[in-house]
Amino acid sequence: MVLVSTSVVCLQHYPQPAKCSPYIKQCRRSDPGLTDCLKEALQHLRPYLSSGIPEIKLPSVEPFVMDQLSLQLTGGPQGYRINLKNMEVFGASNFTVRSIKLADGSKPFETRLTIPRLTIHAKYTSSGVLIIIPASGSGDFDAVFEGVTADVKGLVSTNEKPTGMHLRVEKLDLNLSIKKPRLSVSKIFNNNRILTEATNLFLKENGHEVLRALQPQLQKKLSSEFTGIANQLLDNVPIHFFIVD
Numbered sequence: 001m002v003l004v005s006t007s008v009v010c011l012q013h014y015p016q017p018a019k020c021s022p023y024i025k026q027c028r029r030s031d032p033g034l035t036d037c038l039k040e041a042l043q044h045l046r047p048y049l050s051s052g053i054p055e056i057k058l059p060s061v062e063p064f065v066m067d068q069l070s071l072q073l074t075g076g077p078q079g080y081r082i083n084l085k086n087m088e089v090f091g092a093s094n095f096t097v098r099s100i101k102l103a104d105g106s107k108p109f110e111t112r113l114t115i116p117r118l119t120i121h122a123k124y125t126s127s128g129v130l131i132i133i134p135a136s137g138s139g140d141f142d143a144v145f146e147g148v149t150a151d152v153k154g155l156v157s158t159n160e161k162p163t164g165m166h167l168r169v170e171k172l173d174l175n176l177s178i179k180k181p182r183l184s185v186s187k188i189f190n191n192n193r194i195l196t197e198a199t200n201l202f203l204k205e206n207g208h209e210v211l212r213a214l215q216p217q218l219q220k221k222l223s224s225e226f227t228g229i230a231n232q233l234l235d236n237v238p239i240h241f242f243i244v245d
């Protein structure tokens with residue numbers, strides 16, 4: 001017998017083996033090394049996340065596009081504020097799965113990923129006063145984050161569809177830890193060299209503080225983006241295509 005899912009993900013032959021789309025690496029439920037197999041299956045997705053998977057309408061995550069972040073970086077009415085727009089994040093698909101723990105009853109699944117280098121390019125506008133310089137400007141913003149660890153915890157639900165049982169990520173909690181942040185601005189409006197230098201000095205000296213201010217919004221955006229990606233995949237691929245009996 002041959003089963004064909006709606007979006008041609010797997011041709012399931014009985015008995016095994018099933019012939020699946022190349023981005024699916026199957027694991028056996030009875031495998032004592034199931035956790036390691038799932039780690040590899042997740043890792044196996046990397047190049048496909050990078051290029052996108054047209055057959056299930058999953059766009060490429062390189063770059064990963066985020067709309068907007070706003071930060072107040074120094075206090076007071078004239079505080080230095082920045083706004084980042086058209087953010088493009090590169091490197092997210094280049095993760096290594098360090099650990100994985102499956103959901104168990106009401107306990108969430110957990111995974112730890114590391115990414116050697118994440119870069120962000122964005123359009124920058126600023127206002128307020130920086131040190132003693134009026135800091136209204138706009139230009140390009142770049143961030144290079146080296147040594148990124150992402151701890152992810154998520155709750156999943158199950159959903160029975162004509163194609164079989166599907167998982168759905170309901171809630172995703174994500175914590176980032178970044179060893180080395182490097183932030184800079186360039187091409188500031190009117191080529192304002194003094195403002196550019198003052199801003200870059202501030203970002204260099206306060207990299208970790210700026211990162212701390214940026215982090216909650218970044219984590220929230222990344223977790224909602226990751227939820228979207230995971231659900232696009234899970235909505236199209238029933239769980240028995242990933243884990244066979």
Ligand SMILES: *[C@@H]1O[C@H](CO)[C@@H](O)[C@H](O)[C@H]1NC(C)=O
Pocket residue numbers: 091094116117
């Ligand atoms: C991906 O990570 C490896 C090390 O894990 C690194 O050598 C490579 O340059 C990275 N590629 C990109 C596109 O960041």
Ligand SMILES: *[C@@H]1O[C@H](CO)[C@@H](O)[C@H](O)[C@H]1NC(C)=O
Pocket residue numbers: 151152153173174175
């Ligand atoms: C993130 O950090 C908070 C506070 O330390 C903690 O309560 C939460 O469990 C962490 N989440 C993950 C996914 O590690």
